[in-house]
Each structure stands twice: as C-alpha cells, then as structure tokens.
Amino acid sequence: MITTNPFDDDKLREECGIFGVSRAETASAIVALGLHALQHRGQEAAGITSWDGHDFHTHRAMGHVAGNFDRDEVIRGLPGDTACGHVRYSTTGETSLRNVQPLYAELNSGGFAIAHNGNISNAMKLRRELIRRGSIFQSTSDTEVIIHLVATSSYRTLLDKFIDALKQVEGAYSLIVMTPEGMIACRDPLGIRPLVMGTLGETTIFASETVALDVVGADYVRTIDPGELVIVTNDGQIRSHRPFGDTHPRPCIFEHVYFSRPDSIIDNSSVYSVRKAIGAQLAIENPVEADYVIPVPDSGVPAAIGYAQQSSIPFELGIIRSHYIGRTFIQPGDKVRHLGVKLKHNANRALIKGKRIVLIDDSIVRGTTSLKIVQMMREAGAAEVHMRIASPPTKHSCFYGVDTPERTKLLAHKLDVGGMQDFIHADSLSFISIDGLYKALGEAKRADIRPQYCDACFTGDYPTTLTDQDDVVVTNQLELLAERVV
Template sequence: MNFTDPLRDLDGDKLREECGVFGLIGAMDAAAICALGLHALQHRGQEAVGITSFDGSEFFSHKGLGHVADNFASGETIAELPGMMAAGHVRYSTTGGSGFRNVQPLYADLATGGFAVAHNGNISNGGQLRADLVRKGAIFQSTSDTEVIIHLVATSRYPTLLDRFVDALRLVEGAYSLICMTPEGMIACRDPLGIRPLVMGKLGDATVFASETVALDVVGAEFVRAVEPGELLQIDFDGNVRSHHPFGTISPRPCIFEHVYFSRPDSILNKRSVYESRKQIGVQLAIEAMADADLVVPVPDSGVPAAIGFSQQSGIPFELGIIRSHYVGRTFIQPSEGARHSSVKRKHNANRLLVEGKRIVLIDDSIVRGTTSLKIVQMMRDAGAKEVHFRVASPPTGYGCYYGVDTPERSKLLAGRMDVDAMCEFIQADSLAFVSIDGLYRAVGHEQRNNACPQYCDACFTGDYPTRLTDLAARADHPAFDRPANKVA
C-alpha cells in the first residue's frame, strides 16, 4: 500500500496482511456500521484506521493511529461522520512508513467532485507511475501508492469519472481491492486477477462491501457474492447496482495465503470455509509427513485448525500444549521492534505438566525468518518435551510478496537461503516438514496445482509471480527474479 523501497529490511516473523476495507451506501448511521465492520477486520491491520463519510453534499473524515476501538468508540466521533455512505480502512504500514499522512481512506477534490479511496493491495509499478506523475508536476501528499490512483484519475482526459477511473486502472499493475466514494455514489472493484479479496452484501436497502465475509456477519448483512476479479461495481443512492468488466477475461489467481493465515477462520473465501480449508491442510500434512508422537500441539492461534486436522487424520491426540495470552496483540503486527520482541516473550507459555516427557508434533501456519519457531521449539524443550517435531501448514516461504503482503526480502526468509534439513537444524527440531504445494491445493479444493495456469497466486512459495514487477525490475539482480513472471495481457 505504500511506496518507497519495496525491499527494505522488515522486522517480524510472520507474513503481514497490510489492510482491510469496508464500505456501505444507503444506510442510516453508515459510519457507525462501518466502524463495526472494520472492528471485524482488525486482524488485517492494527496500526491505523480511518473512516470517510458523505452526507449528500460534503465529505467528512476521521483517522487515527491504533485500533478501531481506540478511535471510534465515542458516539461523538461517529456523530462527526454524517451521511448514508461511508468507507473505512484498517492498515499495517510497510514500505511507506507509519506516518499519519498515509492513513486511509485518502481523499482529494477532483474536477468531478470529491473522491475518497480505500485500497487493499499493492501497485507493483507504483514507483514508476509516481515518478512519471511527479515529472509532469504532480504533488503528492503521502508516500502511499494508493495516491497514484487518485492522480491518474485526476489527470485522465476522459470525460466521465467512470471512464477516468477505468483509464487509470489500465495503467496499474499489481493487486487492488478498492472502495471509492464520489458525489454520485460508491465504486467497488478488484484487480483482473482478483489477488486481494472483496465481497458484497446487503443490509436492508444498503449495499455493503468488505474484505471478508466475517465483517458482513458482524454488522448483520447478508452475503450476496464475491466481487469478481476485474469487476467494477457502481452503486447510486437509489440502490441501483451496475456491473462493468472493462478489463476482459483473465484466469483469476486469488492469494492462496488468505486460506492459510490472513482471513479469519470464520470467513468464507471462494465459496469455501476458511476454517475447513485449514483443517484440510492439517489432514494433508498428516498424510504427507506423519510423525511418531504422543501429542499434536498447535502454535496458537493460527495453527489450531491445521492441528485439529492433523490429529483427526493421524489419530494422535490434540492438546493445547501452548497457552496464548489474548491480552497481547498479534505479535508481528506491532509496529516497533521493541514492542514486537516484548510481545513475543509475553504471548506464549508452555503447558508444562502436559508436554513434559512427551513426543510433540508442533503445528504452525508458516515459517518466515524462523526466529519465532526456534523460540517455540526451545520452549517445548525447556518444559520437558522428549521430542519436538515441527510441521508447517504451508509450503516453504522462499519468495517475497509484492501484492499487498509485507514480507522480508528473500535473503531474510529462512526458506530463501536454506533447504529443509538446514531449516530443521536452525530451529533445533527433531524433524521438520511442510505441506507440499499440491497438498495445499488439495486442501482448498483442487486435485493439484495447474503449473501451466495456476489457480491461485502462490508466488511466495513458488516464485511464480502472476504480473510484471516493474518497480522491482530496477533491481533485476534481486533473487525474486530467479523465476520469470507470468505476463498479464
């Protein structure tokens, strides 16, 4: 979501989803409903939140650093956001930094009127586009690549806002789910590959959009359908919905890591229960990499569904051998290094009397840098575990993501510089195994990965990027280019 150097060193030992979006049109108290929806998406970004509303004549915004509850618990704050249309955004900052100026939705006064945009994803040619716009005299107020979209819309020569918007998006590479507000209504769209998720629902007469179905559930909206890859939806204040497909037909490649980790387990993604997909990943792990052990122990909370599946398939009892403190936020999403390391120490504790003397199968969703995995293995040994076998509910994460997920450069990824045996030695486990890429695909409903035309974006595992990485091409010596990217027409 933000532009500077996409390869800077990033702290953390989990892949980080950058943001979540929520918007609705046609509801009284739209801002209050939006705040509730964003609260359900808090797991997608905990550093900053913003809501913009429109009352028929004027746009209003409130933004802040921290959680939704920190900024929108007050009725007075909600009262400052009148109107029957609102859009909001929760974010985790990455390459653009955590400055207040990057908090979304971003707003600008265009020739066609006010224009507010909330964006989940990343524009992989945002740097090039930004440089071109600056050379032509554009003045940027943020370091977010989302602002590039606003400038492209503003400078398009097409007569209508819709045509200007489409013209702008034709210049954009990468991933985006967008919720935009204009004086005429709301626009929602996904990139042609559908990399980032976006769903549509109904709440009475109101039309609602969200990154995940769980947000619809929480506000009491009925799920209608997913916004299709490459689809652009216009909704006016009378509730009329018009669908456009300006980018032609391209085989979609939604992010497979939404099934592994990003989405809440109570969401539905591509007509599949995320929880069930994660259980099935555990089943595949047990089929592919059984361990002779006494207990299956999840690394909470993200490893729990896969551990249940592993236990059910293997017959090894499932137990909570690690207890998580729920008064500590998702460790990786804390912005400062000091806060992150402090949280790691306070977040997990071994259930000592349970694991002592036992052979343990530890189940986690991924290994990124490996530092957390090392600490968890050591925690089990300190608690008296006889053996510790580590199983991972995703293939080795060996490549960076440039589509809206905050990952370290490849040299900082454990799988980017070690094979599985070396990784096992690094985390000091008795054995280590990952689910295969085909096993992951089976868990989410496919027989295997179609190597000629993959059904998902899985570049973090395979290096098979579905779009050009224009900004990264300036550093073509970077290991991300070990494999050529597929071209998108």
C-alpha cells in the same frame, strides 16, 4: 524503549482491510463495526470517510479501531448515509498519519475518497511520470497514484477516468471508492486480493471478508469477480462493469492459509474447513509417531485439528496464549526481551513433560518464532519436538500487498529443509507440498500453466510484471558496473 513484540515480527503482515456502506442511516457506525471485524488485517492505523450528500468527512488515526472509533463524538462527526473505512498495515509508504486511508482529494468532478487493499507494483514508475507532469503528492502511499491518474485522465466521465487509471496500474488491488455520484467497488483482473458484497435491508455493503458482514448482521450476496467494477448510485441502483474482458483469476492462496479469519468464507469455501483439510493433508504427507498434536496459537489451531483427526494423535493445547498483551511492550534489555516472549505464549508444562509432540504452525518466515517455540517446549521437558508447517516453504517476497521481509531474510531462501530443522533445533521438520496444498483446496494439483492461485511466495511464479522491482535490479546492476569501471 518500545519495540515490536518478537512473535509479531516473524509473521507475514496481513496487508489491509476495507469496508464500505451505501445507503444506511448510520453508515459510519456500521463501518466502524465492520472494521473491528477486519482488525486482524491491519493494526497500525484506521480511518473512515463519510458523505452526507453535500460534503465529505474524514477521521483517521494511528492505532486500533477500538479507542479511535468507539466514541459517539467521532461517529457524530462522520454524518451521512454512505461511508467507507480502512484498517492498515503499511506495505508501501512510511508509517504516518498522512498515509492512513481512506485517502481523499478534491477533483474537477468533486470529492474522491479511496480505500485500497493490495499493492501497485509499478507505483514508483507512475509516480515519477506524474511528478514530471506536475502532480503534487501528499503521501508516500502507492494508492495516491490512482487518484492522480484519475485526475489527469483525458476521458470525460468519472467512471471512464477511473477505468483509464486502473488500466495503467499493475499489481493487486481491491478498492472501495466514494464520489458524489455513489460508491464503486472493484478488484484487479487477477482477483489477487479479496472483496465481497452483502446487503442489510436496502443497504449495500462491501468488505474484505465475509466475517465483517456477519458482525454487522448483513447477508452475504456474492464475491466481487476479478476485474469487475460494481457501482452503487445514491438512489440505490447497482450496475456491474467488466472493462478488462476475460480474466484468468489467481487469488492469493495465503488467504486460505493464514490471512483470513477462520470464520470467513472464500469463494463458497469455509476458511476453517480448508485449514483443517490442509492439516489432514499435512498428516498424510508427513506422518510422525507422537503423543500429542499441539497448535502454535492461534493461527495453527484449525490445521492442528485436521492433523490430529487424520493421524489419530490426540489434539492438546500445549501452548497457552495470553490475549491481553498488545503488539508492543517495554523491553529494557535483551534478558527481559527474552522473558517477554512468555508474556504471549507459555508452555503447558504439566501436559508436555516427557511427551513426544508435534507442533503445527501456518508458516515459517524468519524462523525466529519457531526457534523460540521449540526451545520453550524443550525447557518444559518435551521428549521430542517435531514441527509440521501447513504451507510450503516461503522462499520469495510478496509484492501484492503483504509486507514480507527481504528475500535474503527468509529462512527458506537461505536454507534447505534440513538446514531449517537444524536452525530451529527440532527433531524433525516438514512442510505440506505445493500440490498437497492445492489438493486441500479442492484441486487435483497445481496447474503447470496458469495456476489456480497466486502462490508466488512459495514458487516465485509472479502472475504480473514487477516493474518497480525490475527497475531496482537494473539500477543496482548499473551501479555495480559503474563501480567496476571506476
């Protein structure tokens, strides 16, 4: 039986990554390189669509970019000077090839390809309405709703049809769209999901993170503003549209904590430097006497460096991670499954035996990983095991493009900090405060009205309506009421 790695099922999934190139001689090859740099944002599937001036060409596959897009024959099958790509972890819709993006459709105006990072929180309601009006869906992805809204819009121009569609959707989206007229890149009015713009000579590039620009040798130009549409025509003209008027941005705070690569830049701030600042603030708020500060690799490393520097406790690698294990491996039984944990992480026994250690991790989701790590440290002879987390407790589900477990499966929803400490068998457990997290990001504190970030996974303060979730709640209540009546 092939099962998900037990360490991977206790992390918030990294949503998706998108990358687009306009006016490049080898557009699809550049997109493939960009997707390599964004692989951490989605590892289930990848796809690239290109435009050669006459026809659209698409190659989509399950699995990683490597192995699917590093063959010459694949790139040769994606000709043209314009292309966009997508790496996916499914947040809505089943895991199957029909949901792999970019999605493509032939509209009245011509071909339409779309790559989406985020989640449409009223997609189910819109889908039902569109089906009643005669739309036929080819996937279970929420992204396809946008295509049908564009196709059925009564507006005249393609741009107006697209804007009309966006004004009907709720939730989070960063989009790259390709049409015969050119490329469109846009973000939702709150800017929940990231999107940046760069240049490589005369080529314009859009990407989820700046690290993807670095990898292809492009220069970072700027962030696409929340609610902004940037259009690049086939002859290289660039226009900006802001159909949503004034916006009050609330970008995802977890990009700084975990999702983005540490070598990326978000809103002119180094992700690596921010994570070190989070670790330092964590040390100020939650000090402990210990011999070593040890990161849970790899996501806990920058915060652990910051904690160690602030606390003057030595930073050491007490857990060694193997980089040669994939996301899946064979686990024929519970005993082997338990032993399989050490294929990915193993204790540096000679270092930690008899020592008091502080483990630094980015978050606790279900708690199973933290439990196994603490147990590993104790089996290796640690005298004390203290856990410090570089984010507040994750108490709420995300509906904006992050695949979180049901709220009832979140450890922080079920238990207070003391209960969580007992569950993972640590000598102590502490989290950074929500105001401390904002302070590490350069804010005085979290604003009570219109907070500076989307932090709903910590606070439950969702910045948009959640139509589909509200419909589910109402339906469940009606079903319960009907059962009582019977």
